[in-house]
Amino acid sequence: MEVKHLTEHYDKDGYATIKGYQKLGGYENLKKALKMKPLDIINEVKASGLRGRGGAGFPTGVKWGFLPNNGEPRYLLCNADEGEPGTYKDRLMMERAPHQLIEGMIISAFAIGSPKSYIYIRGEYFYPKSIVEKALREAYDNGLLGKNILGSGFNHDMDIYSGAGAYICGEETGMISSLEGKKGQPKLKPPFPAIQGYLGKPTIVNNVETLAAVTLVIRDGAAAFRKQGTEKSPGTKLFSLSGNVVKPGNYEVPLGYKLIDLINIEGGGLKPGRKLKAVIPGGSSAKILNKEESEKATLDYECLAQMDTMLGSGAVIVIDDTNCMVDLLGVLMHFYHHESCGQCTPCREGTGWLEKLVNGIKSGQGKLQDIDLIETVARNMCGRTICALSDAAAFPAMSFVLKFRDEFEFFVREGRSKIKGTSYAKMHH
Amino acid sequence: MFKLSNKGTEFVKNELSRYESRRSAILPCLTLAQEENGGYINAEIISYLAHLMDIPESQIQEVFMFYTMYNKKPVGKFHVQVCCNISCAMNGGRELVQHLTKEFRVNDGEVTSDGNFSFSRVECLGACGGAPMMQVNEEYHENLTPEKAVHVLKNMAKGNSHGS
Ligand SMILES: Cc1cc2nc3c(=O)[nH]c(=O)nc-3n(C[C@H](O)[C@H](O)[C@H](O)COP(=O)(O)O)c2cc1C
Ligand code: SF4
Ligand code: FES
Numbered sequence: 001m002e003v004k005h006l007t008e009h010y011d012k013d014g015y016a017t018i019k020g021y022q023k024l025g026g027y028e029n030l031k032k033a034l035k036m037k038p039l040d041i042i043n044e045v046k047a048s049g050l051r052g053r054g055g056a057g058f059p060t061g062v063k064w065g066f067l068p069n070n071g072e073p074r075y076l077l078c079n080a081d082e083g084e085p086g087t088y089k090d091r092l093m094m095e096r097a098p099h100q101l102i103e104g105m106i107i108s109a110f111a112i113g114s115p116k117s118y119i120y121i122r123g124e125y126f127y128p129k130s131i132v133e134k135a136l137r138e139a140y141d142n143g144l145l146g147k148n149i150l151g152s153g154f155n156h157d158m159d160i161y162s163g164a165g166a167y168i169c170g171e172e173t174g175m176i177s178s179l180e181g182k183k184g185q186p187k188l189k190p191p192f193p194a195i196q197g198y199l200g201k202p203t204i205v206n207n208v209e210t211l212a213a214v215t216l217v218i219r220d221g222a223a224a225f226r227k228q229g230t231e232k233s234p235g236t237k238l239f240s241l242s243g244n245v246v247k248p249g250n251y252e253v254p255l256g257y258k259l260i261d262l263i264n265i266e267g268g269g270l271k272p273g274r275k276l277k278a279v280i281p282g283g284s285s286a287k288i289l290n291k292e293e294s295e296k297a298t299l300d301y302e303c304l305a306q307m308d309t310m311l312g313s314g315a316v317i318v319i320d321d322t323n324c325m326v327d328l329l330g331v332l333m334h335f336y337h338h339e340s341c342g343q344c345t346p347c348r349e350g351t352g353w354l355e356k357l358v359n360g361i362k363s364g365q366g367k368l369q370d371i372d373l374i375e376t377v378a379r380n381m382c383g384r385t386i387c388a389l390s391d392a393a394a395f396p397a398m399s400f401v402l403k404f405r406d407e408f409e410f411f412v413r414e415g416r417s418k419i420k421g422t423s424y425a426k427m428h429h
Numbered sequence: 430m431f432k433l434s435n436k437g438t439e440f441v442k443n444e445l446s447r448y449e450s451r452r453s454a455i456l457p458c459l460t461l462a463q464e465e466n467g468g469y470i471n472a473e474i475i476s477y478l479a480h481l482m483d484i485p486e487s488q489i490q491e492v493f494m495f496y497t498m499y500n501k502k503p504v505g506k507f508h509v510q511v512c513c514n515i516s517c518a519m520n521g522g523r524e525l526v527q528h529l530t531k532e533f534r535v536n537d538g539e540v541t542s543d544g545n546f547s548f549s550r551v552e553c554l555g556a557c558g559g560a561p562m563m564q565v566n567e568e569y570h571e572n573l574t575p576e577k578a579v580h581v582l583k584n585m586a587k588g589n590s591h592g593s
Contacts, residue, residue, distance in 0.1 A: 082555045083552075083553065083555070084553075085514045085515050085516070085552070085553035085557070086515065086516055086553070086557050087553075087555065087557070088555040088556055088557050088558055090555075091555050091556070116449075122555070123460070123496070123498045124498070124554050124555070124564060125555070126567035126568075127567070127568070127569070159447070159448075161448075161453070161456075161457075162456065162457065162460065163456075163496070163498075164456050164459070164460060164492075164496035164497075164498040164499060165496045165497035165498035165499075166495065166496050166497065167552065178456070179448075179453060180450060180452060180453060181448075181450065181451075181452035181453040181454065181455040181456060181488075181492065182452070182488075182491070182492065183491055183492065183495040184495065184496075198449075199449055199450060240557065240558065241558065242516040242557035242558050242560060243515075243516050243519050243520075243557075244519060244520075248516075248557070248558035248559075248560070249558050250558065280515075284514075284515055284553075315557070317515060317516055317557075319519065323519060327518075328515060328518070328519070331513070331514065331515050331518045332515060335514055335515075335552050335553075338552065339552070
């Protein structure tokens with residue numbers, strides 16, 4: 001069952017405006033937070049166990065705690081680049097509840113002592129950007145941003161910055177380069193952004209959903225926040241359900257919810273006559289689960305890690321038995337090759353190789369050794385590059401071949417897909 | 430010769446002082462210049478901006494080359510970007526773009542002879558629940574069928590900018 005905490009008021013008229021938001025208790029959490037000590041807010045967020053909703057699941061309060069105490073200005077960046085295939089929750093959050101994000105950001109900025117924040121939004125999001133821009137103006141007009149916010153003595157400015165089309169700008173150091181007006185190329189960590197980020201200054205990067213959830217931690221307190229979810233994955237989370245389900249959509253459920261229930265209850269199951277074949281549980285970079293695994297999995301960080309995949313951004317992509325896995329892997333390998341920023345040889349060359357190998361099989365020219373080669377190339381791309389895009393490309397490649405090897409072998413042997421009706425149009429990306 | 434409008438020049442001036450570093454103005458100013466130039470950017474515009482912004486041409490050039498939203502050649506009055514990533518691919522995104530280029534008799538990446546349309550295949554646009562989908566200029570259109578998409582686009586060409 002859905003548990004609507006973050007999304008409680010999303011379908012109410014006017015919730016995207018300051019009037020509508022305030023009518024339903026908006027900015028009360030900010031008032032409460034401004035009366036707290038910044039360190040107490042950080043400790044509350046730590047105690048809540050809130051984990052980053054952007055992909056890596058890093059504990060938010062712990063990340064904030066990494067900031068050095070050296071009197072340097074520090075920046076807060078909201079990651080609204082949302083490029084992980086399958087993910088479309090941040091767009092919803094910005095369209096329906098821009099003030100929830102802004103309130104969460106002001107509270108977070110107050111907690112970490114930041115005078116300036118940016119919302120880095122992907123360039124294609126013209127409409128959500130227009131909504132957030134309007135909300136920002138309203139917040140300034142109502143004394144919620146700028147100097148001496150609500151008489152607290154705290155000053156904070158917030159601005160919005162548009163990307164211009166590059167998946168890699170969702171990676172936090174790539175995003176920082178982009179915000180500085182450069183190519184969005186990631187930088188080697190350490191130093192982590194919390195030590196040396198935007199313009200070399202301490203910087204916290206958090207996802208839209210993470211920052212919005214901070215309002216809940218302040219409103220309800222850490223203990224109440226923990227009432228939903230599991231010990232290691234507290235709270236609720238938005239899942240972007242897509243692919244072959246009857247009712248795709250963004251659904252908020254407690255972490256630890258059964259994956260198969262999300263598909264069958266919220267998603268209305270598969271189309272009549274179709275059978276579940278596989279699920280990608282956390283965005284295209286997560287390793288794929290076969291049917292049996294999907295039926296056992298729960299949507300929390302620990303269960304999915306145990307199954308050697310990840311919760312990622314919470315994008316659940318459902319794949320039924322009409323899909324050819326060779327074809328779908330080709331789609332993904334094209335994506336990663338296209339998006340590799342090219343700085344690291346294993347990533348630049350590896351993503352190119354993977355795309356070529358899969359396309360070779362798809363064109364009927366593949367050899368059995370090519371299947372092993374996909375695995376070898378992918379293995380050699382892991383853990384040796386500047387950012388995690390290389391691993392993110394390798395994970396689908398390794399897991400598709402491991403779990404659906406029969407389809408790859410069939411294609412090589414027969415020169416055609418094992419799945420009937422896989423058309424020519426589908427095969428050529 | 431390319432020249433920004435007065436409003437555009439004013440925008441550039443503001444952007445240059447809006448961020449902590451002047452260089453951050455490059456992305457928004459390229460976006461604006463592309464808009465004023467009818468949808469794409471060329472070498473002349475880059476030199477023009479370098480001069481106007483007093484920023485080395487090489488820095489603007491590298492940004493221009495890196496990001497996919499800066500078009501390297503002319504696009505149609507309606508630039509149609511069809512998502513062909515995974516959730517859209519599973520729901521007919523690739524067939525959709527094929528249908529459209531055939532219907533409007535144009536190749537991927539080229540502009541129709543009347544200047545109205547150009548089509549390209551793009552990666553996930555964050556609308557996977559509405560697959561298959563396309564972006565026309567700044568607007569998203571979701572839950573498409575080939576027929577619906579053709580209808581929307583033909584209406585746009587007739588002057589109804591939202592296509593409905
Ligand atoms: C290739 C790549 C793409 C990423 N894209 C996004 C993204 O679109 N949105 C996002 O919030 N995080 C993305 N991340 C994760 C960020 O680097 C970072 O961990 C996150 O924004 C931190 O916020 P959180 O702790 O609140 O999750 C990406 C990471 C990688 C390696
Ligand atoms: S791993 Fe790939 S995307 Fe990341 S920095 Fe290296 S080349 Fe660029
Ligand atoms: S896969 Fe097409 S919008 Fe995400």
